[in-house]
Amino acid sequence: MKNVSLLFLVLMFVGCNNLTTNRLDTKTLIEFYEKDLQNVTKIVIVDGSTGYKKTIADHAVIEEFLGKVKDIKFIPEDNQEARDGWRYSITLSQDDEYTFQFELTTVNDTYYYTEPDIHPIVDHFYKAVDVKEE
Template structure:
């Protein structure tokens, strides 16, 4: 009897751990329309580009709006990242994530977010700022 209750408790607990696919809007607690600045950091080169033009911010949001974040089964710690994106409203940082990790949870994306961000980053003006030494 104890084993059945324990098994039931584990099943209930695991079912509460949502592995449902999510969209960016489900992670961001604010309103994406209120983002006034975005910073994209290239983890490979150590450079970052800042976007404050509202047209470019809208284009970035449009590229990401239909991307589905699917939680990975393997949640072991990893090092490094390809791209990190930080949102600001005014001068206040409101959200930061990498293309495969949000709030300490690892995801794969569908479609793959890397080529979408990589293409966008490379098309931005060459005003890069080095952040790694």
């Protein structure tokens, strides 16, 4: 009987431990990005509906964009089931090294919604930035 009770306690502890280690937290881009955002030298934004992309290398434009999105809260979705498609994909680079990539609702294979909504900010920026689509 002691062995059954001990086994039950161990399984309960392991189960609870897995729940706490798999917990998803609300984060901002600053918290996701493991380097200094001030050192970003290139941003590539890909439009998921057309496949076209814009590459931004102008430091002032990069600062403007990051200033608009760096404090947006990425809040984990309750439903983490796989989905198809995406609106925009954003890749940050330092010099020629890709340092971080995310989509508006996905970061590191986890689904998020954002507050404020990041889509209109990125959509407006993508359409307004004076960079030729590739």
